[in-house]
Amino acid sequence: MNNRWNRIIYKLWVPLYDRFFNSGAFAQARVTVLSGLDLRPDQRVLLVGAGTGADLPLISGYGLSITATDLSPEMLAEARSKVMQGERITFLEMDAQNLDFEDEAFDVVIANLILSVVPDPVRCMQEIIRVTGEDGKIVIFDKFAANGRLSLIMKALRPLASVLGTDIGRDFNLLFLPHQERLHITEERPLLMRGMYRKIVLRKAKERLTP
Numbered sequence: 644m645n646n647r648w649n650r651i652i653y654k655l656w657v658p659l660y661d662r663f664f665n666s667g668a669f670a671q672a673r674v675t676v677l678s679g680l681d682l683r684p685d686q687r688v689l690l691v692g693a694g695t696g697a698d699l700p701l702i703s704g705y706g707l708s709i710t711a712t713d714l715s716p717e718m719l720a721e722a723r724s725k726v727m728q729g730e731r732i733t734f735l736e737m738d739a740q741n742l743d744f745e746d747e748a749f750d751v752v753i754a755n756l757i758l759s760v761v762p763d764p765v766r767c768m769q770e771i772i773r774v775t776g777e778d779g780k781i782v783i784f785d786k787f788a789a790n791g792r793l794s795l796i797m798k799a800l801r802p803l804a805s806v807l808g809t810d811i812g813r814d815f816n817l818l819f820l821p822h823q824e825r826l827h828i829t830e831e832r833p834l835l836m837r838g839m840y841r842k843i844v845l846r847k848a849k850e851r852l853t854p
């Protein structure tokens with residue numbers, strides 16, 4: 644997977660995307676993912692790889708200061724069309740592996756269906772953690788291979804999925820374990836396809852002071 648192909652494939656996905664990933668069970672899963680987050684007015688929220696903005700209506704009305712980024716200008720244009728009246732949303736074209744923000748710039752970072760899409764998820768996770776403030780939340784809705792293992796069918800489907808713009812074989816442990824001193828899992832639950840799609844909420848603890 645690479646950014647050049649992602650730009651092409653996600654441009655093609657724009658007219659179809661919401662029909663597949665923002666309806667039925669997916670739309671219901673999004674409600675679960677974005678509920679119970681204790682969102683408060685003026686919190687700085689980042690949507691990494693915001694796509695068509697499927698999550699935007701679910702976080703509107705809280706008085707948040709929202710920044711939505713994506714590699715694809717066409718996706719961002721679609722997301723703009725979902726802005727509710729009175730919402731403060733900044734849209735920026737940006738690589739999720741190289742976020743152009745100060746350290747700890749956000750209170751809440753929402754990373755839905757992006758860690759399985761970027762070419763380098765380790766780098767993307769590092770960036771997500773870097774821009775999250777102390778005590779901040781990282782919300783993830785994505786598909787991960789259980790214990791990093793794939794069934795034969797999934798192994799066979801993996802190359803096709805990759806052409807369509809996603810990796811169905813990523814291991815969340817490889818992204819989380821290097822940061823476990825700093826990150827606490829506050830919620831984890833299976834959502835779709837026998838738990839392949841999961842909701843994971845992480846809290847970034849305060850930096851431990853060295854004596």
Ligand SMILES: C[S@@+](CC[C@H](N)C(=O)[O-])C[C@H]1O[C@@H](n2cnc3c(N)ncnc32)[C@H](O)[C@@H]1O
Pocket residue numbers: 646649650653664691692693694695696697698712713714715718737738739740754755756757760761762
């Ligand atoms: C599967 S969609 C997820 C969109 C949205 N977060 C959602 O939950 O529906 C993946 C998105 O990641 C974007 N993308 C792909 N590679 C990216 C990168 N390197 N940096 C930022 N966004 C990227 C695509 O343009 C697409 O909008």
